[in-house]
Amino acid sequence: MSGLLFVLSGPSGVGKSTIRKEVMKICQGLRYSVSCTTRSPRANEVEGVDYYFVDLATFEAMRDQGEFVEWAKVHGNYYGTPRRPLEAWWQEGFDVILEIDVQGAKQVKAVFPQGIFVFIAPPSLRILEERLRGRHSDLEDDILLRMTNAHLEMQSIRDYNYLVVNDVLEKAVDQFRAIIVAERCRIRE
Ligand code: 5GP
Numbered sequence: 001m002s003g004l005l006f007v008l009s010g011p012s013g014v015g016k017s018t019i020r021k022e023v024m025k026i027c028q029g030l031r032y033s034v035s036c037t038t039r040s041p042r043a044n045e046v047e048g049v050d051y052y053f054v055d056l057a058t059f060e061a062m063r064d065q066g067e068f069v070e071w072a073k074v075h076g077n078y079y080g081t082p083r084r085p086l087e088a089w090w091q092e093g094f095d096v097i098l099e100i101d102v103q104g105a106k107q108v109k110a111v112f113p114q115g116i117f118v119f120i121a122p123p124s125l126r127i128l129e130e131r132l133r134g135r136h137s138d139l140e141d142d143i144l145l146r147m148t149n150a151h152l153e154m155q156s157i158r159d160y161n162y163l164v165v166n167d168v169l170e171k172a173v174d175q176f177r178a179i180i181v182a183e184r185c186r187i188r189e
Contacts, residue, residue: 003090004183005112006097008176009105010120011150012075013132015166016099017050019120022173024097027180031094033086036062039077042137052082070100070107075145079104095180102156109159116183118176119160123167125150 008016024030036052038059047053054062059078063071071080081098089096098108108115122128128150132143157163162179166172 002093004095005086005108005115006095006180006183007105007108007115007117008097008099008120009102009117009153009156009160010166011122011128011153012146013128013135013150014120014122015131015169015172016120018169019164019166019172019176020097020099022169023176023180026173027177029094030180031085031089031096033081033096033098035079035081035098035100036068037077037079039075039079044137069111070104072101072103072107074101074103075142075149081108095184102153102159105156106159114188116162116179117160118162118164118179119157120172120176121154121157121163121165122150123165125154 008020010016020032024032034048034052036054036059038054038056041047041051041053045051056078059080062068063080067083068080069083069086071078079100081100081104086096100108105117109117122131125147129143129147132138132146138146164172164175
């Protein structure tokens with residue numbers, strides 16, 4: 001593998017996408033892996049940019065043909081990381097960012113132990129809940145499910161190499177940028 005693999009996890013609503021998008025504006029040579037999902041698009045989401053939105057039959061067919069590096073059921077929907085773009089980007093010398101849940105990150109670690117695993121945590125679960133409600137895009141049941149899962153996901157922090165607390169966005173962006181810079185300088189065997 002010539003390029004690096006950065007795996008970002010953290011509870012839903014913690015700001016993973018915002019941090020990743022900001023870092024990609026200031027760091028060259030990165031590619032974001034767009035996942036497939038069976039979840040319905042939110043109002044502001046764009047096909048092929050935020051996700052590839054597929055139905056369950058399509059997802060299952062892709063999964064059965066081994067087209068995903070990892071896949072998981074998260075908050076009642078299926079999500080998977082397409083394999084082919086990653087291989088192409090690495091060959092072209094890009095570093096790749098995945099934004100996936102903790103179950104997916106475990107699977108990726110089994111296949112790519114050399115990946116760099118970064119957990120994004122909220123300053124507190126109370127603040128996370130306020131952010132999820134502020135997003136106005138999820139139903140009450142969905143928010144409660146995401147909060148229950150957030151408690152569980154926070155217990156996986158020790159499986160990651162780095163922890164970034166998204167208290168002040170600029171600081172979190174700077175920390176993730178610093179991780180990328182440092183990992184690019186690391187001497188590898
Ligand atoms: P959301 O529905 O809020 O976009 O995402 C819900 C959760 O699914 C988030 O934690 C997100 O990181 C995770 N997720 C998104 N894409 C993937 C994927 O390809 N694989 C896995 N395992 N999780 C994903």
